[in-house]
Every structure is written in C-alpha cells, then in structure tokens.
Amino acid sequence: MLRAGSPTLAEVDPGWAWAPYEPGPNAPWSRDLAAHLYRRAAFGADWATLQRALDEGPAATVDRLLRGGDGADSFYAEARRAVEPLLGAPIEAGHLPAWWLHVMLRTPHPLLEKITLFWHGHFATSSAKVTDPWLMYGQNALLREHALGSFRPLLHGMAKDAAMLIWLDSAVNRKAHPNENFAREVMELFCLGLGQYTEQDIKQAARAFTGWEVRRRRYFFNPYQHDGGEKLVLGVRGPFNGEDVLQILLEQPAAAKFLVGKLYRYLVSETLPAPETLLAPLADGYRQRDYDTSWLVGTILRSNLFFSRLVVRTRVKGPVDLAIGLLRSLEASVNTYALAEDLAPLGQALFAPPNVKGWDGGSEWINSSTLVGRANLVWALVGGADNRYGNRVPLERLAALEGVTEPAAVARRLAELLLGTDPPQAVSVQLAAVAADNSITDQRLRLARLVHAVATLPEYQLA
Template identity: 30%
Template sequence: MKKSNLWSLRLGFSGKESDKIEKLGLEKFLKHSYESKFDTQLPVFLEDDPKTLIELKELRESIKTADSEAKKKLLKREVYSAIEFKKWWISKIRNDEFPLRENMVCFWHNHFVSTSQKVKVNYWVYQHNMILREHAFGNFKQLTKQILKSNAMVKYLDNGDNKKGKINENLSRELLELFTVGIGNYTESDIKEGAKALAGLNVGDDGAVYRKFAEDNSDKTYFGKTGNWKADDLVDIIFEQKNIPYLITRKILKWFVYDKPPENLVVYYGDYFRKVKFEIEPLLTKIFTEEYAKDTSGTKIKDPLVYILQLIDELQMKTVDDAMIVYFLKQQGMDLYNQINVKGWDGGNSWLTSQIYLQRNNTSDLLCSGRSITKKVIKTMAGDTEKPKSKFEKIEVKIAFDSDGNNKTIITELSDRLLFKVNDSIQKDMEKLLKYDFDPKEAHANFAVIRLFNYITKLPEYQLI
C-alpha cells in the first residue's frame, strides 16, 4: 500500500487526505491538523434540551405528570436528539478538511468513556465531547482534570452516590485503573482515599461541583502524600508517578499504528511524553513522523468507522445518509457514545469476528452494486430473518482509475491504493477479474473495475492498514 494512503487511513478515516500528505509532507500536514478550527456553536438539535439542573428537573416532572400521548412526544424528542447527536459527529468526521482532530476525539472518547445510555442527558454528553475536541492536542494532565469534573463522567461513574461516610469508589478506581497509571501501579488504599477526596463531587449547571454537606474535608493519604485533597490535587499527585506515561502511549500506538504495540516503543514514547510535560501535540508528531519512516503496513485491523468511510470514499458516493453510517457502526459494535463498558472498544481482533467480517462483505456487495444502505437492509445483514420489504434505492457509484492504462496497470493502481500486500494468488485472481482484453475506455469499464474493487474489499489483506 502506498505510504500516503496508509497514513491517510490511520490519521483520518479514508484515503481522502493522501494527496495532501504527499503535497504538504507529513509534518506540515500534522501542523495544519493541529491548527484546524472547530465549531463551538451549540447544535440546533440541542437548543430545546435541558441544560441546567432546574430545566432537567422540570422536564422529568413534566414526563411524570404528562398523559400517555404527551409522554410519547417528550420521550421521542429525547431519542431524536440522541440520533441527531451521532449524525452531527459523523458529519464532522466525514467533512473536516483535516480529520485528525476528530480521530483524536474518537480516541479520547474511547479512553474517557462516558455513555449516553447511562448519562441520559444529551447536553452533558455534548459538553464531554466538546472538552475532548478542545483538548484533543493539548495537555493530558489538564484534560484529565477537565474530564474528572465533567457532569457526564461524574454521572456515568456514579459519583453522585459518593458521599462522606458512604463512599462510592467507581470514579476513583477508574481514574487510576483505566484513565491514568493502569493496574498494578496503585494500591486499594489509594482508591479508597481517592474516593474520599472525590466525595460530594456532583453534577452542576456548568460542570461538577462539590456539595458541602457531602464532601469529606479530612486529610487523606494518596500515593504517600497527606492532605485535604480534592479532584485537581489527585490528578497532580497521579502525574508525579513514574508509570504515568505508559498506559496512554500504549493506547495511542494501538489506536493509530499497532494492534499489539511493542513494549520498547511504549516505554520510549512514554519517556518522551514525560519529558514534554504530557503535551499531546509533540508526542503525536514524534510518533507519527518516526513510525511513518518505518514499514508498518498491515499491523492494524481497520475499525468499522475507517472501513465504511473508506468504502464510501472509494465509491465516490455523494448522497449518503449519516444515520445509516451510525446504524452500520452500531451493528458492527462501534456504537458512538455507547461503548459496552467503561473499558471502551477493545479494537484489534474484536473488529474482525466472523459476523463482522460477513457483514462487511455484505455491505461491500450492496454498495458496489449501486444500492443504498437502509435500516432494514442492515438488520437483514445482522441475521434478522425478515427480508427487507422496500426496494433498494439505486445510487451512482464509480471508482477512480487511469483510463489510459490497461488491466495490469489498473490492478497495480488499485493494489497500491488499497492493499498492503499482494501475493501471486491474489494477483492471478485480480487478472482473471480484469482480463487482458479489458478496455478502460469502454462505456462499462467502470463496472468491471468496481467488480475488482469489490473482490479486493473481501480480502483479509484489505482489512488491515
């Protein structure tokens, strides 16, 4: 696979940025990505959603007292907002000129997991998502402080139930186990003392606040330091620990480059991360530029988001309903804002179970034949026995190829763009599909090349980047 295509898929979600990477060079491409602007305006679909605790209380009371018809309307609006929220993010992912920021938001979203299913307040989940976007390339320590005091995280990890004399350890435990130092680098005492420090931290209008009646103002001993610690203090102390950089560098390497990152690289980049005082931007630049220079193709399985957006991009599909992408991701186990647990999506082999692989193949068949994805169709792919009743909507699809070439040059062109490795067997199969007498200027040449593309999408090699 051509290196610029490989890294366009890794740093974004499709091959669209390949030309930019070649034209600008990787370092300039990264600089543009870091400097990219993002919209901070509240999305329209959230305008009528509750944003303060009073508004939230009023909505819940109105649902309780409403008749069945009015209750249906109110609940329908909540569901509508949740779906629109996912479409809003998919649109950003698909349309940003430099999508690395959104890829980092996805990374942080899967690191600081907080699901809408548990939080139930769309505005809080939106605030959480915007914190990740704002700090995507910023300072890991500062981001951790912000997330720890976000309404979504406090609600998701039950810190509203954490009160003086009645401790809930969920937030304290995950802060250490999953968000910062990782298992084996703290004690149960640190978790208990940390939970005391977080007691009384509960949801507020502009983020979580301490409630005086529930907070614990006694001295706590945390990683050997004693004082009346609060949320920010905990993070400051955690970031003094020797093992703090390695959990996150392992996860970044896994998200972008290797499903199984070599331990020496985890330590190497972790030591550098500490040296730059936990600034994300220089860490990413070092990782990407150094790993770009190596031959690392085929070390990572595409996640469902990369798979579907690459497919759409290669087929040059102009009219795609973002809701259908949302639904496809859910069927593939990558439901945005709704990971199955606080550990997030596992990635790696979990993205290529037999069911997911079959569904990918069926989706490729569908799109390559110029038919649109509908909810009913995806349900059928997932194994529902009911056949879709409505006819498929036809869509225009085409593949970019050199019309001045021949069958072998076009096979090479697609191979360089799509496959990290081509063996003799694959080459022979492709030549059978696109035969020597193929005429690239003939009216139906596009259909022949799409048939070849469809074959390529089903290869195990195509699933890797």
C-alpha cells in the same frame, strides 16, 4: 536499527526509533507509506490527497495533518451550529453518532477526529446510561477541545464532566458512603493502569471526590457532601480534594508510561509490543511537556519507527476506520444515520462503547459475525441498491480512475487507492478477472463489485 524480519522491537534503538524519518535510498517515500500515514493519522485518503502527500514528502504531510486542512475553523463552526438543534431530541433518535460520523467524513482535520475517537475510547462513556444528548455532546466537544492539547486539562475536565459524573456514579458519591466507581477507573483506566495502586488508594481517593455532583446539567461542588478529612493516596498524605488527587495521579511516572503505551498501540502497532525502554523517551518527553498530546502524536507520526516496514499493517481497522476510510477514499457522502446503525453490530457504536474500558481493538474486532457484517456493509455502501444510504457513491467519477479504462489497469488503480499498494500477485489476477467480467454489462456495477472485492480483502481490514 531494525533487523529484517525481526518479530520484536526489543533491539530497536529508541534514539533511532523516534528520530524523524527522512526518506532515503534504503527507505524511500512511497504511496504505500503515505497511505499508511493516512490510515493511522486520518481515515484514509482520496487519490488527490495521496498524490499531494507523495509530492510534499512525509514531514510536510505530517505537519499538514497536525495543523488540519484549510477551512477547518469554519467547518467546525458549522458543525456546532448543525448539532445544537438536534440535542433536544431523545438519545434514541440517533442524532449524535450520525452527526459525528458526518464530521469524520467531511472534516478538513481528520487527525483531530481520529484522536478525539481515541479519547472517546479512553474515557469511554455510554449513552446507554447517560441518556441526555446535551451531556453526551458536551463530553464529545470536551474531548475534541483537548484532543491534541494537554492531557492535564482534559483529565480535569473529564473528572468534572457531567456525563462522566453520571456514568461513574460520582454524582452520588456522598461523604458518609463514598462511591468507589470513579476513583477506581480514574486510576485503572484513565491514568495509571492495573497494578499501580492499591484498594486502599481507591477508597481514600473516593473520599476526595465526595461532593462532586451534577446540577442543572453541570458539575456542582456540594461542600456538605465533601469529606475534607485527611487522606493517604499513593503515599501522599493531606486533606485532598478531587483536583489534588488528579494532580497526584499526574505526578506518577506510571501515568505518562500508561498513556504513551495506549497511544503507541493506537498509532503504531497492536501486534508489536513496545519494550519499556523504547517508550521511555516518549513518556519522559510527554511528562516534561506537561502532557502535550500534540507533541506526542507529532513525534510518533514523524518517526523512523512509524514509517518502518515492521509496523505497516500491524493494526486492525475498527469498523469506523473501515467505513469512513472507504468513503473518504471514494470521495463519497452517505446517510450517516444508516451507517451508525450498521456500525453498531460490527462492534463500534459511537457514544456507546461496550463498557468503561472502551474498545479493545485489535483482533477483538474480528470474528465470523463481524467479517460477514463488514462484507455486507461494504456492499451496502457501494452496491447502490441499499436505499437507506441515499445517493449512490459516484464510482464512475473517481479521480483515481480518470483516463484508466483497461480492466486490469482499473483493478490495479483501485487497489492502489484503497490499499496503497499492489495486492499479492494471485489476488491481482483475480481482481483483474472481476474487472473484466463481461457478464456484468452495467459499468457502475462492475466497479462496485471490484470495490467490494478489494475492500473485503483481509489486507483491507488492516491499518
């Protein structure tokens, strides 16, 4: 069990940690926990969604998140139809990030986008080098297809993904001179992590990927450039090709540990490192189920540990989380071209991660520049004066505020909506004062100031 105030997870019993959470007198289901679930497994929630989660309980809510809401199939069919005509324009037109942000904003299946975003950071490929929108979109679709499927086809698909082939130079990986870029990153960043392989393993594996090229925007195997000789990779010897090497990587126990560790950090906590023993059941299960990511994500989201107080607000919201979360809570749509433009300087340009390692996340998101930028972005979104964002966010018609008029109650309700819980006492007093500020006669502006005040709170930067 968890000891109160314990800053580490060293003594947490793994059996308890990953058993499904069942609300009880000591751990009641609450709006705070429902909001926690929606911050981690989705991009926040509006008032109705939070209310439904409160009514239905954690198990049904997690099921719903894993399954996706009604209309997901037709939504994605429509999204695909919408993106295709845009792919002929140059990458600089910025269609792809705007399109994806729109999908995140409107999707009935936010968990799918959340995990797709995770894999985007994992297999970080940038349009700075891969300038063909078809290829960047193709990779995004591949990530989404397998986001909640098995990692095995995802890895194999990525190794042959044209954008990835170009990104890591495997497209010019020739028999006479193997290029080590992909071989290195597939071990260091995609499968095993640093320290699980040697420089020799990389050199040998690079030979196995020779001849993997791109033709007509697709993977093409060029037998004349493939080195079919014997290789020694991670202690196994044979005339391996690229698929064999991927197979060998997935046979390493380190692979499941590495991937589970990364997903743990993404879904559970950035500040509480999990001991290996705690993650072992997840890593074993992930491997035994042939890397079924849906099982892994579901197990994590249903668990006692996930819903324990220890891990609530132990992640820093990324810029996308911050903006999409705010907009979804406010039931708002905005011009996502403008949003993509404003998210980049906050450190998260979709389709253009900073490097092959993806986004570091955590405290890396936070510095003086990004905090000033976050405050400015929130105001641009809700202030109503930034024409780039199009229609005003309809703050006056928020479901959360229906029938709530008294200033202190309005402040409290907005905090409940955005934070999931009451803010600290001293903050509540100040927020109530903002809500009651009579010098602002425009009611919408008063609400906008209140949202600005809540969404710039240090608490709101945490997930």
